[in-house]
Amino acid sequence: MINLSTNSEYKCRVDLDLYSSPSCEGLATQAASGRQLRIRSLTPTEQAISVRLCEDDYVAWLKLADVEQLELAIDTYQAIEIDRSKIATRISQIIVFTQAAMQVPNYYLWGGTVAPNYDCSGLMQAAFESQGIWLPRDSYQQEAFVERVSIENMVPGDLIFFGTPAKTDHVALHLGDLRYIHSSGVQMGRNGIGIDILSDRTGDPIGCGYYAKLRCCGRVMSGFQSIGS
Template sequence: MDLSTTVEYRCRTNIDLYSSPLCQGLATQAAVHRQLRLESLTATEQAIPVRLCEDNYPAWLKLADLDRLELATAIYQPRQIDRATIAASIPHIIAFAQAAMQVPNRYLWGGTVAPDYDCSGLMQAAFQSQGIWLPRDSYQQEAVVEQIEIADLLPGDLIFFGTPIKTDHVALHLGDLDYIHSSGIQMGRNGIGIDRLTDRSEDLVSCDYYAKLRCCGRVMGSFINSSDV
């Protein structure tokens, strides 16, 4: 297959993408049928820089995985999706996350493909199951939602945790302050679970995350990269 930076490619299978040209750390995963473009034709000994079309996410693709791409038949076109459509999709988004929890899974940094997710990967996959795109990382997801007060939380809203400087974790509100998320080993459940916005000391995971609560947000539209407008 001839390579070019002026066309888009489609993933024939799920593909792992990496955070460095040495391919030592998983950055994200490209599910089958996702599209990407090459950022440059200058490759290292192991990888070539790419950017996913749907969320504009940069990463490194192993040269050995180039044969898992095929030429896309059409350029990716983002869809405008209004809030009413998103609101109608919330039960299905929640059902996706709950179904993912029922399958044996573990927390995987960079995971966006079943069964193993990281926090923002689960959010991205759940919304994408209904054709709604979110950015890849939790802090990017925080940047595109409409911020709301805790008292105004509805099912399907996002809850963000982190430091005063930056978000580093995200969860999906289920209702009545319960939320579902994929949390890690050191602070969490090493996989998908349900916790609650509470500071009750007997609920250690919920309490730890409550201490890191930053804000809440409502998804108002599907992510559209500014360069696609």
């Protein structure tokens, strides 16, 4: 096992699963090979140590057995600043990413951010990251991060949020003409990546079900800037 420090950053040598609790029973997110993280505490709790991913500040638990898959990062992670004008030029490739992901056999994976199986916000994060644009990890965090736009003013690449009046719990990518692509689950969805229409008049129970949960729409104006901890 490598010697760990809370003052250093570490790079993932392989794709790693990160968990929502130290018992490692529920997947929280995934860290693709090459991502960087910090150790929050050197004292293990149950089967894991607490870590924070550098690119999106996401806090989760890493299995002790997976610590050997880390290596000391040579450089400290630095977020790349990107404005809306540059983001707009990359939207077409972000859409291409999601459509290509849909063509590969996949299923909905809670906590999934690494191909081929994603959750809703994991697909959004991976698609934007493919073009060098980091988003926060969870759908409610993504909703808080974007700039609100009306349905009438949506353009391709905007995000659409669904949920309850209290909190968003689902996110999709607008493709244009009220069509959106998303990774949806089993109980309410397609158990994987699919395309639906933002309308209650399609007659499709899945699309109509999500329309009934529509909260708001938003536009990505910048990349996420890590504040650290």
